[in-house]
Amino acid sequence: ETGVTQSPTHLIKTRGQQVTLRCSSQSGHNTVSWYQQALGQGPQFIFQYYREEENGRGNFPPRFSGLQFPNYSSELNVNALELDDSALYLCASREDRNYEQYFGPGTRLTVT
Amino acid sequence: KNQVEQSPQSLIILEGKNCTLQCNYTVSPFSNLRWYKQDTGRGPVSLTIMTFSENTKSNGRYTATLDADTKQSSLHITASQLSDSASYICVVSPTNNAGNMLTFGGGTRLMVKP
Numbered sequence: 453e454t455g456v457t458q459s460p461t462h463l464i465k466t467r468g469q470q471v472t473l474r475c476s477s478q479s480g481h482n483t484v485s486w487y488q489q490a491l492g493q494g495p496q497f498i499f500q501y502y503r504e505e506e507n508g509r510g511n512f513p514p515r516f517s518g519l520q521f522p523n524y525s526s527e528l529n530v531n532a533l534e535l536d537d538s539a540l541y542l543c544a545s546r547e548d549r550n551y552e553q554y555f556g557p558g559t560r561l562t563v564t
Numbered sequence: 565k566n567q568v569e570q571s572p573q574s575l576i577i578l579e580g581k582n583c584t585l586q587c588n589y590t591v592s593p594f595s596n597l598r599w600y601k602q603d604t605g606r607g608p609v610s611l612t613i614m615t616f617s618e619n620t621k622s623n624g625r626y627t628a629t630l631d632a633d634t635k636q637s638s639l640h641i642t643a644s645q646l647s648d649s650a651s652y653i654c655v656v657s658p659t660n661n662a663g664n665m666l667t668f669g670g671g672t673r674l675m676v677k678p
Binding site for chain 1: 568596598608666669
């Protein structure tokens with residue numbers, strides 16, 4: 453396994469609600485990225501955090517936000533959930549100056 | 565518009581046969597190109613990473629090639645096994661920042677049948 457864990461595994465929410473997804477990276481991995489993967493498609497980059505600061509963002513609205521903590525854990529928060537937010541959410545972490553990213557198993561979010 | 569296109573979208577082969585998956589990209593300049601294997605409902609796992617100066621990289625039965633002039637890459641799987649059934653995703657890193665703004669292809673869904 454990659455050493456990256458995510459929780460919860462599955463989650464069902466109602467439109468308009470808020471959700472927090474969690475990721476625990478390997479020790480020493482200062483960079484964490486979050487991706488959204490709709491069914492049958494490739495992952496789409498949401499944003500990246502380095503040493504607790506956001507340093508890159510994809511084409512996602514501000515209701516997608518994140519946090520990174522000193523203990524190599526991170527969160528993805530989504531407010532005002534929409535039906536189209538239903539997807540597999542992946543986090544990936546890596547060391548400084550290393551191309552290799554390690555993905556977690558993902559959280560399957562269903563918005564009804 | 566997605567700057568990484570993969571073909572075919574899906575593929576069915578018999579166990580023991582070889583196959584080749586294609587990836588065309590328009591991302592430029594690019595730093596490196598990666599192939600990932602993703603089992604259903606799981607996170608992607610890295611197979612190969614190639615910088616723009618590399619032409620080929622192998623990982624067991626997986627061999628990736630890269631032609632930076634034509635902006636094409638391929639992943640060749642030899643002597644396929646049932647466990648090779650998965651999606652294979654081509655990923656391009658558009659800058660020298662190793663992880664930021666990775667651009668993913670839509671993947672090829674491979675099914676290996678006995």
